[in-house]
Amino acid sequence: MRKERVGLILVVLVLFLWVGTGVSEGKSVLRASPSRVKPGETILLRFSGAPGNNTDWIAIYPVGEKSENYGEWYYLEGKTSGELNFTAPQKEGDYEFHLFANWPEGEYNAITISNAIRIGVSIGTSPTPYNDVFRLSTGELITGELLSFDGSTFKIKTETRVIERKKGDVVAILIGTKPLTPTKPFTPIRSLSQWATKVKASSQYSPSGWSAQQATGEPNTSECGDIDTAWAPKSNGSESEWLELAFDTPVYATKLRVHETYNAGFLYKVEFVDVYGRKHTVWQGKDTTACPGWFEINVDQTWYLVKSVILHTQIKGYEEIDAVELTGIPISK
CATH class of the missing domain: 2.30.30.100 (SH3 type barrels.)
Structure with a gap:
């Protein structure tokens, strides 16, 4: 039996990824070569698909570094494609190049990151x-x-x-x-299947049982029923609700699975959110999932990297979601 309703406490955990400025369809490309160099040697960076602003710029970074921790850099001066020569830093390690749009408006939000290269004194002259x-x-x-x-x-x-x-x-x-x-x-290329790790919702039943957080991680609700290990919205009316779930690794998505565990058949639209925050409707229609059961959609590999999904629900009663799995191709450096 459903316990007495408590006051709504909306738990919002937001996944931050870079938001691009003026990027064209997410197809700006940086390509660094060779992949292995010694300190002081020349690195050739080819770029294409840049936004075309005078103050677009490219900088070298140690892998994993962000913001102001950059090394050698150049303004692109309105060029959308071309080549730049960089000098390999003296400090050994793995490095990559970041493309930024329209300084200072674009701030330190990289719109494209290159493949990684390795810098070391013991590296041979014949790169792989x-x-x-x-x-x-x-x-x-x-x-x-x-x-x-x-x-x-x-x-x-x-x-x-x-x-x-x-x-x-x-x-x-x-x-x-x-x-x-x-x-x-x-x-x-090996695909990756992963469970949602972060979530935000239009509403939730409580901050613990039936909270939005219950829809993250691996499935742990095995039966069809009003069970507090799944997400449920605040109201049991027929208002539309939504649940946005984020994943640790952005992927070129190919498949989505949603574990419905109460009043199944409540989905009416699914959106993918790319790393620039743009929404893409990938399914809209009538959900015929049994309870408990998996709602599943297979899509042609997306041309954009997906960081989160938005599930739109509507049904009279309490819809409940236990887990969400995204499958796709991660980008490799």
Whole structure:
């Protein structure tokens, strides 16, 4: 039996990821080479798809560093594509390049991050080349090296020739994902399935039982029923509600599963939220999930990185969600 209602305490845990300024469809690209260098040697950085502001800028960072902890940097002076030469820092370690838009308005919000490179005194002179991977709208995967992107056309160097593909034909790009090995075929990129770790909601029954937090983590409600280990909204009326769940690793999403454990069949819309905060409706319709049961949607791999999902619900009574799982391809450095 449902216990007496308590006052609503809305628990909001917000996932912060970089918000881009003036980025075009999330397809700005940075490509650093070689992948292994010694301190003081030259690093070639190719960039493309930059916003085109005079004060767009690129800086080198130790991997994992943000904000003001950057090294050598350059303004792009309105260029949307081109090449820059950087000098490898004297301190050994892994480094990457960050692209920022329109300083100072864009602040330190990186809109694109390059593949990682390793700097060390004991590194040999023959670097290991890495694949860039391009997924086309047809489902085809092209592996090679991105040479340039002028805003409309990708120029890609494969093992046999240089090819060009139009922007509209490329739905996802993964930079520097796998070593090129001439004796072995390309290994397919491994997908990642993960449970939600952070959440916010339109309402929740209480800050403990039936709270929004109950929808994070692995499933722990095995039966259909009014059970406090799942999320339930404040009201048992027929008003629409929503639940936004964030994940630790942004992915190019391919699948979503939602464990419904009471009054199943309440979903009417699902949105993916990319790393720039933009919402994408990926499903809208009639939910026919049994109770308990898994609502499941499979989508073509998104061209954008998904950081969270928004579940829109509506039913007379208490809808309850136990767990949410997102599957997709993480970007590799």
